[in-house]
Structures are given as structure tokens and as C-alpha cells.
Amino acid sequence: MQLLRIHHAAIIATDYGKSKAFYTEILGLRILAENYRAERHSYKLDLALPDGSQIELFSFPEPPPRPSRPEAAGLRHLAFAVPDVEQALAELRGRGVAVEEVRVDEYTGKRFAFFFDPDGLPLELYEE
Template sequence: MKLNKIHHVAIICSDYKKSKYFYVNILGLKIIKETYRKERDSYKLDLSIDKDYQIELFSFNNPPKRLSYPEATGLRHLAFEVSNINEAVKELNDKGIVTEPIRIDEITGKKFTFFNDPDNLPLEIYEK
């Protein structure tokens, strides 16, 4: 088997309106399609990053909390590439999003930092 690329990333949120605002208005992802699933009383929001990548934002009633600290086994974080990390951090901070100090990846020499989504999912921005 040969994997071609990552098709999508699925995120389950606890507050759909708050998370939709965050991913669309703060991070600037574009809405592809919003679907209300009556039988589950939940939403599925398809969001795009560029033309090749997609995030599926799901809402469910009373989903269990995600462990972030201490770090647990499983998916650690979601990372986004940016062209200029200083500009990206300033834009996030101007929108009220707290970011960690910018660090340098000791292997690649590239700059990166972390921040959290409304459910404390760790998100990373990594300079191109």
C-alpha cells in the first residue's frame, strides 16, 4: 500500500458555535459545507486549508474531555505551516489568542510555537 497524502483531520468540539467561530474567524479556514445531522443532534462542518487539506469539525452531545496535560498516548497536536511566524503570532495575539514563546526546532532550525483551540486542543504553527 502507498499512502498519497493526509485526506482530512477530524476534530470533535464541545461547543460548536465557539469552535466554528475560532476555526473560521480566528484561523481563517474556509467553510466547504455545514451539515446538521438530525439523528445525532450534531453538526459536521467541513473546512478547507488551501485546496488540498480539510478539517472536519464535529459536535456531539457531552463528548468526553481530552487529556492534554500531562501528555497522553495518541495524537499530540495539529500543526499548520505559516510563511511568517512573527506575523502569525501577532495576529493571533491581537485576536486574544495566547501563544507560547516562539522556539527554534533544534533539528530543522525553523521557528514554531503552540496555542490552544477552545477545547484546549494543542495547535502548532510552524514557519515555512
């Protein structure tokens, strides 16, 4: 087997409209496709990042909450590579998004910071 890259990450939103606006208007991800699956009472929104990777945003009726954060078993957070973490944080702040302070990875020396989507999913900006 030869794994090439991560194709997509899937996120389930509690408020589809709010999350759709966050990922498209705040983060600027491009919509590839949006489908309503009537039999599941669910939307599936495919969003693209510039490198071709994708986020699938789902809505489901009454999804269970995440047990705890950030150390619950499973996906810990989703990280986005950015050229300048300070600039990206300034843009988020300008759009009303609360962000954490910049930290430095003790092993790589790279700068990073966290912010959260409308459901509290931890998102990271990682400076390349």
C-alpha cells in the same frame, strides 16, 4: 499502498458555535460544507486549508474530556505551516488568542510556536 498526503484531521468541539467561529473567523478556514445530523444530534463542518487539506469539526452531546495534555496517547497536536511564525502569532494576539513563545526545532532549525483552540487542543504554527 501509496499514501499521498493527509486529507483531513477531525476535531470534536464541546461548544460548536465557539469552535466554528475560532476556526473560520480567527484562523480563516473556508467552509466547504456544514451538515446537521439529526440522528446523532451532531454537526459536521468541513473546513478547507489553501493546499486542499481539511479539518472536520464535529459536535456531539457531552463528549468526554481529553485525558491529559499534551502527552496523552493519540494525536498530540495539529500543526499548520506558515511563511512567518512571528507574523502569524501577531495576528493571533491581535484577535485575542493567547500564544506561547517561539521555539526552535533542535533538529531542523525551524521556528514554531503553540496556541490552543477553544477546547484547549494544542495547535502549532510551523515556519516553512
